Amino acid sequence: MTGHVFHPGHEPLHGVTVVVEGTSGRTWVGRYHERNERGVVMHDVAIHDPATAAVSREEWIEKLRRFGIAVDEPFVILPLKEAGPIAPLVEWLETKARPAPAPPR
């Protein structure tokens, strides 16, 4: 991140597509708006729930990276107790994404 805030008065992450690792195990990817006393406010959010997802989180995020954000919820206030680490999607991909396992020969 450059640290540049395009909208004065907002946090540096405002308007940036972020990955929020939820304490529940869910992963939330969407446009960060702000953090307030109610939680982390996000727009156009895709949600990965390991209990119901057909693919791993890494595969899911790779698909988002390639084809864009498949929005599950247009607006989310993520309770602070659910909001774990937050990182811009591009940084998350650089630091946390693991390569998909090689296909069996």
Next chain:
Amino acid sequence: MPYPEMMIKPMREEVTRLGVQELRTVGEVDEALGPGEGTALVFVNSVCGCAAGGARPALTLALQHGVKPQHLYTVFAGQDLDATARARSYFAEYRPSSPSIALLREGEVVHFVHRHMIEGRGPEAIAADLAAAFDRFCSAALPTDRLP
């Protein structure tokens, strides 16, 4: 809800002054993209300062590169709704975001820059990626064995 036209006029002109043809109706989009001939760039313009403020200068820089798409088009998301929806139908496998940039060759998407690939990056970095895509996909003399 669209913004007042007076407010976004400079944002349109920042792109059209580069020689990029603005498509404002469904008919204009189909006329431009329907034939699917050659290489075409579609810049989905946006009011959002978080990302579009970097995307437009990046496009300016990228179009100074020696290799460029044959056709340059733009639509304005949130303003020209029908034209934008129609343009997105030509790259429907990619989720809508704005600003974004699609590069097509013979009607097929060969490179796509999502909003999340623009946010927080400087125009120079975005332009460098675009120029690399132009080199890869828009070089007229590209030997067939180098086609991706």
